[in-house]
Amino acid sequence: MLITCPYCGPRDVIEFTYQGDGNRERPNPASQDLEAWNAYVYDRLNPAGDHNEIWQHSGGCRAHLRMVRNTLTHEISSVAFVRGAAANTKSGGKP
Amino acid sequence: MAEYSVFSLLKNALNGNRDWKPAWRKPDPKASYDVIVVGGGGHGLSTAYYLAKEHGITNVAVLERGWIGSGNVGRNTVTIRSNYLLPPNTRFYEHSMKQWENLSHDLNYNVMFSQRGVLNLAHTPAQLDDYARRGNSMRHQGVDAELMTPAQIKQLMPAIDISGNARFPILGGLMQRRAGTARHDAVAWGYARGADRRGVDIIENCEVTGFLRDGDRITGVTTSRGEIRAKKVAVVVAGSTGRVMQLAGIDRLPIESHVLQAFVTESLKPFLDTVVTFGMGHCYINQSDKGGLVYGGDIDGYNSYAQRGNLPIVEDVMSEMLAMFPSLGGVRLLRSWGGVCDMSMDGSPIITKGPLPGMYLNCGWCYGGFKATPASGFCFAHTIARDEPHELNAAFTLDRFHRGILIDEKGQGATPRLH
Amino acid sequence: MAEHQIPQRQSPLEPDYRVGSHGDFEHGVDVILTETRPGSILQLAAWPGEEKMLMSAIRAITGLALPDGAGGGATDGARAAFGFAPGRFTVVDETEGLAASFARVVTPAIGTVTDLSHGRTAIRIAGPKAEWVLAKLFAIDFALSAFPLGAGRSTTHHDVFTQIQRTGADQFDMYVFRSFARSFWKTLCHASEEVGYEVQ
């Protein structure tokens, strides 16, 4: 599987670390809503089809990426930095 | 249906093998059952078998989307062991081990359970201590375990590299001699035949497409072969849990589906009679009775239902295998395949009543479900029949995650790819 | 107590740095391997929106004008700079003391300066088979069209995280973690045996 990192270009999956379901929302740090915390930590969407997920390009630029990837075909339909893309990469093309 | 035995074999051979009957019937689904078991894998079939055998509940249908045993029971690397650290796991898997020891007889079907031993190699003193902790935990629960020295290991498997100049020298290992392997497909077929002989309907090519509900209560399923009603619906579809539970309106669970690859080499004259695992990484290997080395390693590490993995894990596993057995560089990989695993948030399974009324759920086997097949079915049948867990699966609840009562064998927390 | 001179830095490669020709060199030496031992290796990071400021700082201090775009870089022989991650750059100088120069210019409003002069080991591979040898280790496209002169890449050879800059048509500089450097060097030498290599 190749993942096209917005900074580094297409790289082998081995360079990336999977950080799981990208639909989870971390509660406010001060929140005492234990159910919300539990749901955030333990309960995952696990669709057969397109999945919104977080990956880190740990063997490259180390940026975290938000991807939509199909869990049936492994096809990746979108990749973007989780953090707003740096101006530097916006102004230039792919490597 | 006739008993299998050496006599039936001889009698049929004289007849040109023309009189053998199907190992299980191919019935059409009835309109309703006492229990519907969704999933004709190892655990579903064993659940049906024990419902009939232990609880006298025989008005049972097992619904299988494809052919029985098409999931992980037919895709795993066949290791059976009870060498767990944490007591809820050790107890459960040891019960399973005892079932395995008499399973062929029980089922009148040779599942080829071979107690050839499982050896975990240790490469650092700290790891050896870790294994000692686990082995002693087993011994304190009446389970066999022993530590082996490198010399003893070398004697057991002469092809292994115990030299001190290896990158990760072998300092010893934890051996469970009663552990071993079985013929995976035979387990599915044996349970299917056993359940069928007790009246269970095994219905293949019958995909569940939805759940029938009365309010919150589950009252049956819709399938590719029509509606089927049941007093109780048991979902036991590890690998597809996410998909099936979504049909019941539950789209979030403490589970991620991951792909695990497995490998077999070309057939070789047997030289490895023990299951052995590499400790600096993840690789487990055994040699089948046909002579192929059957082995695997880590999951690929991302959500997948594709039963297809990628190249990096292939390379990792081969590298680790050759670190153990440096003479096998010229041996050739024959086939690889993938299975989809329910990776739970603590690495341990879920066998429970619920989460909806009328429903029972068995899932979260990570990649260790094969060895659990007998105990999983046994406990799940108990839970379904009695509406309360057996003491062996009392800890395997769905709410344990939220309550913080985790059974985290590897201590990795809610990071499924690391379990 | 006697005052000491600052000693020369120890190379992590020393016992395995064997000057001379190796491998299948009888058929020609197709790559040259060297440890370049720059005095300064820095990592600079800009806060989002401050990248241009940081790039001007790099230009001001090193004279290197970095092209826009991911992995853009430049080199003049004595100094080198390239982007290796969004808003982050590696800057290298033959001489020591570059961190102090940048610390004056890269204010907290722009970003940060991290000195890795000791923490990274710089290895150069040059020669007609440099791309071939590197392709044995790294899964990135080394063709000039895909990896232009001056550009930088972050990638990994198994456990060894590596930054690579193309510093010539057939020359690449690699920056690896010091603790892994000797192991990586041995791997690189092993991979170079097929084409014949010389350590200078």
Add this chain to the structure above:
Amino acid sequence: MSPRRADTGGRVDRQRTIRFTFDGIAYTGHAGDTLASALLANGVTLFGRSFKYHRPRGVLSAGVEEPNALVTVLKGEFREPNLPATMVEIHDGLTAVSQNRTPTLAWDIGALNQLGGKVLAAGFYYKTFMGPVFGPLKGTRFWMFCEHFIRRAAGLGRAGSTPDKARYERMNAFCDVLVVGSGPAGLMAATAAAEQGANVILAELDPQFGGSANWSGETIDGMPAASWARRVAGQLERHDNVRLLPRTTVWGHYDGNVMAAIERVSDFKERSAKGEPRHRHWTIRAKSVVLATGSLERPLVFPGNDRPGVMLAHAAQRYANEFGVLPGSKIALFTNNDSAYGAAVALKKAGAAIVAIVDVRSELSAETRSLASAAEAELLNGHAVVATEGGKGLSGIKVQRFDAVSGALTGDSRSIHADCLLMSGGWSPTIHLASQAGARAQWSPARQAFLPPKPDGRWIGAGAFTGSFSTDEAIAEGRAAGLSAAGGHAAPAVLPTVEATPCDPDPAPVFEIKAKGRSFVDFQHDVTSEDVRLAHREGFISVEHLKRYTTLGMATDQGKNSNVPGLAIMAQALGKPIPEVGTTRFRPPFAAVSLGSLAAERYGDLRPERLTPMHDWHIENGATMYSAGLWYRPMIYGLPGETVEQAYVREAKATRESAGIVDVSTLGKIAVQGPDAAEFLDRVYTNMFSTLVVGKARYGLMLREDGVAFDDGTTWRLGEQDFLMTTTTANAGKVMQHLEYFLDVIWPELKVTITSVTDEWAGAAIGGPKARQILAACVTGTPVDNAALPFMGIVHGRIAGVPVMICRLSFSGEMAFEVYCGAGYGTHVWEALIEAGKPFGLVTYGLEALGTMRIEKGHVTGAEIDGRTTARDLHLDWMLSKKKPFIGSSMMDREGLVAQDRLELVGLVSLDNRPLNGGSHIVEQLDEANPHGSIGHITACCYSPALGKYIALALVKGGKARHGTRAFASDPLRGRFGPVEIVSNHFYDPDGSRMHG
């Protein structure tokens, strides 16, 4: 007469004689021969034995699909088993032996298995061996007893036991177009793509480019097809943007067009060049893939179809046209399609007599009939072969009138004398790579074959792969595919012209001749057509059940020969069309691939070594090294004759009495910089860091999000916005990722940079009552007295001219300092410290003494922070700030994490003055015979020189409440049982007076 070398023909170099041995007998062949062709040329008919019945087998094919002729190649002590003789190129000195026979290939005792005959049919193992209900062999024991003997007979080739000395390498490649297969379709595709300017890789599994052109005997552009192929390959070679890879099997099609291939770089050479690998594992990321992989001829299923001398028709044509070898002199053919007629003509031309062509079809075209005449063969249309005769070679066949529609045999059988029978059961496109990529095959009733579906954008097919079996079509499709893959458009072009014999691509739908005798479907695994019907009878009717129950398709050819015939027989038994039985999805690899190539450079060198700056010093000074993760760290610096215990006791004792120094460079170090660095640390640590003043350090604890303890370490505030965080050695990478995740995903608003600086700094911890004096003796530029350097204070100075950073903190419990300097100066500073320490009795100490002193102090490490324990379990709850939320704060009080029966950290003292063992359990009641009732376990243990006792840290239920009580260490694994006292984990200097000084 047996097989022999023809007088002319083939591309082998008849001027060059190659000497090799097979089963110890010396043979000669020619350059360009495979082992199979060379042995055939020498008249050998018996190549191997089948798996189950040990039946004698000849060579079936001429390629990668060979199921019978498997050999082991010996290179000195090293063995490479299960190689198809059809794929082994001979070279001088090649030593090959046959397999799966005892004692010899000709006389194999295993052949007695055949007597088991019908008892040993499919499913045999499942129906017996269940064992008695009592006695020593009860339950599964009986099976294991039998299995012992079964395993003795199992397996094909034998693996060696000496390490493989060969080199294996990996190669990463990128291209626009990968063309797989170099027959006419592949050559045209590569040419078309190259002319569009695309970067092209052309991979061919054979040594020679050309595929079927090498043996078809056709004419392309007025020249022999083989010459045409050589010319085109030569032209391709001159393109800068084309890489030609001969002897390269593309075996895997992974996600994103990541293609795996194995190049046999030097197998065919007597000796490889220096540094030259044996195999190269190519990983090719191709923007587009052209699959021009051709097709595989299928055997027919009829009684005696496995006898040596029965061969695939095209294989014989290959032997004749490529190698100049005749597989027999009186050759009969048995076919259900036209393609075999070409083989007949070719073999006739090469000098064999074609005694008969047996065709199941009664109606034949005029062209086909004329080919039969050209071959001077008796044409027996509407006939079938019903038996073969002979022993280890063929002597004749029996034929009978056959109705292809009903499958009925009528009339009397007739014997025909023949020493070779060629069969053709039609062709199956080689769709494996498309199937691996997820393409679902589609059954073509006309072609009687599974064809690939429409291309899906990642790959495009051409030629026989798509079911277009003529060379004309291959050329046209190849060019179109090449253009399309390169993103070009089909410009009108003059295509090469082909002269070929006419050939109807559609076979008769006949797969099996049902007659008396064993008809083999899977040759290697001895699966017969009766086994398939037995599977049907017993309900194993889906294709996967069929395969698993009978082992059909599981042999080394992975069903390349048996798959479709097996399905066809099952379909007939079910009375259903073939596709309703199911289609198999092909899995990687397409053909078997060496494990060595997949491990590549990691073979023999699994993972890199991580070394501290002082590594060489440690080795030179007698350290015994300990591998910790990837790092190497000194375990002890043993003196001659010392045991490990004696060494660490001496080191620890000396440290507590005077001073000791240890290399702590492996500690994870992370620079945390930026305006929000302090805020960030407040969020990730359980305790406060924003209140820490510049020039001071603080011990910090991190939890995971779920509230479980994660890692600990000290963090130093070097500047207002500049922190140096240390982590445990083992968790450095995980902590880094954890921090990056929160910065990037959860708190992107924070202006913080984090950088791994582990390798930037060499670290030495020097501790003991004299540590300060030693520093005072060598540090310049700063005082190191209590005022300048209080506990947790940081100063900057120089040692031996080198800038250093010194923090006064203690792991050992002594007055201690961590001295950091640039890693390149690590050894220099280390040596200066040791020199300065000499007058004070400074010792170097390793991990064992380090561990001993930390146990004495009751500090926790990874053995206690094991991913299950909480801060409370470890008595670190004092570090949980109540003033702020932090990672884990909301979840750390869940019921399971505060339960009463949790394991808590305690100390243990051995009461019998004997060593305790790590991993030992703790029980209240000792029962050596039947250990039970564990209340916890030992996490770390040592002999404490400070206490003069064997002590341990343990995690025990009840924890603190048990202080002062007795229990027992129970270690049945090592037979160590004994009484212990449960005490506080702070054994030594609990109020810290020594370290505070």
